[in-house]
Amino acid sequence: MRTKANPKTNEAGEDKGEDAPAKERRHGGRYIYDELRQSILTLKLRPGEPLDEISLTEQFGLSRSPVRDALARLVSEGLVTSLPNRTTIVTPFEIAEFPNYISALDLIQRTVTRLAALHRSEADMVSIEAANAAYMAAIERGDFQAMAELNKSFHLEVARAAKNPYFLNYYEKLLGEGQRLLHLHFDYILNEPSSTRLGRDHDDIIDAIRARDANRAETAAHEHTSLFQKRFLDFMQQNLTARISVSR
Secondary structure, eight states, X not given: OOOOOOTTBOTTSOBOOOOHHHHHHHXXXXXXXXXXXXXXXXXXXXXXXXXXXXXXXXXHXXXXXXXXXXXXXXXXXXXXXXXXXXXXXXXXXXXXXXXHHHHHHHHHHHHHHHHHHHHOOHHHHHHHHHHHHHHHXXXXXXOHHHHHHHXXXXXXXXXXXXXXXXXXXXXXXXXXXXHHHHHHHHHHHHTSGGGGGTTTTXXXXXHHHHTTOHHHHHHXXXXXXXXXXXXXXXXXXXXXXXXXXXXX
């Protein structure tokens, strides 16, 4: 008697495997979260753009439950905002709020870097240096998407070495918000003379942490934040706000 063919196997009885969309759907909310997060960070989804649950369920071919789970996670990270009328949007970033963002980033960055110099282990140093090496490799490739992710990974390794989970959680949220800004102006940085410094400013932080010099580590972190601020404001003035006065 001839057996009925299994649609998941070929004629030799070997498993053909699932196609990519089928595999992706199995991951449900995690897959939706990853896709939306990447689109937000790379500005494919612009600040202020609405995120409609029904449209997303149709787009991903899933029920509303995993869509809601993904959006809830993005809300917790500050990348998505739920408005009182139940509308969900990509969190806007007002240029007027940039000084406040920088102030918060500078304070927490100085704190975790200082604590890392005081509390880091040899294993922490290995992780910090490996994260920086991966970031530098992305710079060499000109891979903007990887650069934003790996820059964040480097700073989170520093924060882990600080041994304070409260600072780590807050710092991760700030770095996540900053990824959109990094991606927005990376092309400008790489094509400017100052691009020779891109990435190398991590070296001062690493050296200070390795030497367990808390004061120098904090100073290096502050200078790093100031460099990010200068690059972004230079980009804004030359590309997006030619007619707007940007205070420094």
